[in-house]
Amino acid sequence: MKKMRMLSFLVVVTLMFACNDEKKEVRGTTVMTEAEEVPVQTEVHDPVKADTIEVGNVTKSKEEWKEILTPEEFHILREAGTEPAFRNAYYDNKKEGVYYCGACGIPLYSSNTKFDSGTGWPSFYAPIDPKLVERKMDNRYGMERVEVVCAQCDSHLGHIFPYEGVPTEERHCLNSLALDFKQMDI
Numbered sequence: 055m056k057k058m059r060m061l062s063f064l065v066v067v068t069l070m071f072a073c074n075d076e077k078k079e080v081r082g083t084t085v086m087t088e089a090e091e092v093p094v095q096t097e098v099h100d101p102v103k104a105d106t107i108e109v110g111n112v113t114k115s116k117e118e119w120k121e122i123l124t125p126e127e128f129h130i131l132r133e134a135g136t137e138p139a140f141r142n143a144y145y146d147n148k149k150e151g152v153y154y155c156g157a158c159g160i161p162l163y164s165s166n167t168k169f170d171s172g173t174g175w176p177s178f179y180a181p182i183d184p185k186l187v188e189r190k191m192d193n194r195y196g197m198e199r200v201e202v203v204c205a206q207c208d209s210h211l212g213h214i215f216p217y218e219g220v221p222t223e224e225r226h227c228l229n230s231l232a233l234d235f236k237q238m239d240i
């Protein structure tokens with residue numbers, strides 16, 4: 055009996071050490087596996103490939119928008135405000151990259167279609183894809199204008215005007231405060 059007990063004890067001790075060793079080994083392997091196999095988390099979509107961008111439905115209350123936007127951004131995006139010409143971040147931005155919705159973060163425009171309109175606002179002749187923005191009639195201030203809003207969160211971006219000399223013959227006149235620019239090779 056004593057022998058048996060001793061044997062059991064030895065088996066248990068051996069197993070414990072074995073387990074410890076195994077754990078260490080497993081841990082080591084896991085780290086290696088993560089480094090080798092798990093891809094680095096980047097964007098889930100390619101911001102300039104329209105078919106990889108999914109347009110969802112982002113709905114928030116006025117209070118919720120106020121929590122995540124600055125008062126200036128809230129005024130432009132949620133109250134259809136307009137920022138001053140030439141005194142905004144992106145009208146003269148010639149860097150290559152993507153312009154995201156300043157409210158919900160979906161990619162909307164890229165530097166590929168940005169052009170210098172001389173108006174003092176960032177101007178694009180097209181979004182990355184037509185599905186990303188929606189057009190609405192805007193009759194405010196006694197003018198008939200086409201408003202452009204984000205298709206995912208319905209936030210105001212700017213207006214669309216006819217414009218000769220660009221492929222689509224229209225200019226998306228946007229507010230810099232409605233956009234977040236991310237510089238990247240596209």
Ligand SMILES: [Zn+2]
Nearest residue numbers: 155158204207
């Ligand atoms: Zn949006």
